[in-house]
Amino acid sequence: MLTLLLHHCGRNLLTLRTVQTVNKSYYSTQMGKRVAVVLAGCGVYDGSEIHEASAVLVHLSRGGASVDMFAPDIDQMHVINHLKGAPSEEKRNVLVESARLARGNIKDLSKLSVKDHDAIVFPGGFGAAKNLCTWAVQGKDCSVNDEVKAILQAFHSEGKPIGLCCISPVLAAKVFPGCEVTVGIENDDKYPDTAGTAEAINQLGCKHVSKSVSESHVDEKNKLVTTSAFMCNAPIHEIYDGIGEMVKDVLKLA
Numbered sequence: 001m002l003t004l005l006l007h008h009c010g011r012n013l014l015t016l017r018t019v020q021t022v023n024k025s026y027y028s029t030q031m032g033k034r035v036a037v038v039l040a041g042c043g044v045y046d047g048s049e050i051h052e053a054s055a056v057l058v059h060l061s062r063g064g065a066s067v068d069m070f071a072p073d074i075d076q077m078h079v080i081n082h083l084k085g086a087p088s089e090e091k092r093n094v095l096v097e098s099a100r101l102a103r104g105n106i107k108d109l110s111k112l113s114v115k116d117h118d119a120i121v122f123p124g125g126f127g128a129a130k131n132l133c134t135w136a137v138q139g140k141d142c143s144v145n146d147e148v149k150a151i152l153q154a155f156h157s158e159g160k161p162i163g164l165c166c167i168s169p170v171l172a173a174k175v176f177p178g179c180e181v182t183v184g185i186e187n188d189d190k191y192p193d194t195a196g197t198a199e200a201i202n203q204l205g206c207k208h209v210s211k212s213v214s215e216s217h218v219d220e221k222n223k224l225v226t227t228s229a230f231m232c233n234a235p236i237h238e239i240y241d242g243i244g245e246m247v248k249d250v251l252k253l254a
Helices: 002-030 050-062 094-101 126-130 135-141 146-157 169-175 194-203 236-253
Strands: 034-038 066-071 079-081 086-088 119-122 162-165 217-219 224-227
Touching: 034 050, 050 066, 050 094, 050 162, 050 236, 066 094, 119 146, 119 236, 126 135, 126 169, 135 169, 135 194, 146 162, 146 169, 162 169, 162 236, 169 194, 169 224, 224 236
Parallel strands: 034 066, 034 119, 119 162, 162 224
Antiparallel strands: 079 086, 217 224
8 A cells, every 4th residue: 555655656746847847948948038028107097007017027027038128208198097087187207107017127118129138018008009109099090109119110120029918919000011910809798899999900901810818819920929918808817817828929939
């Protein structure tokens, strides 16, 4: 009996060691990846979505990547009182507000060096559609902030992956005609804002690909990785897992 027990324990230990070895091997291949994360303020209605930004950082950390955070030094389009859901008369700066999320460890987007980074990731939130571009008020006819556009084009020209979640894939749709992105599943009640956004993306000459919140879509040609995140009315752990898939695919391409 004791012999059988020892044999069983030994086999379980071997299995555990095998799993640990595989995990260590996977994450070691990601070590040394340096990723830029671009924020757009602090708060879902006028800046970066906090849970999305946090999920991006957690998954990048778990993947063994080092992170540098950036934001443009510009005024927010406007400020929203998140308790009331109404505009405020305040004036706020995107870089200063983003520093809240970055625990102060953030730089002006103008200081971002593409050559010093292997990939770039944009969390979502209305700030991406208000501060990084004007999609929130102009839709497909929007303009993209000059610095943001230049950074996207630089990473693209260097063949370095770009990760975008929630509404931020519209940045890619505006800057890279013909690209493929996802902002969720079209014509599904869990994705109330996807159909209209997807239609606008297609009108720009890009291709919207329906993907669930737990999935990411990889445009291999353009090295774009997108996931719907809070474009879906889903439990927060599903949002978190979907962002994890996006981050994992970004690191694979880096």
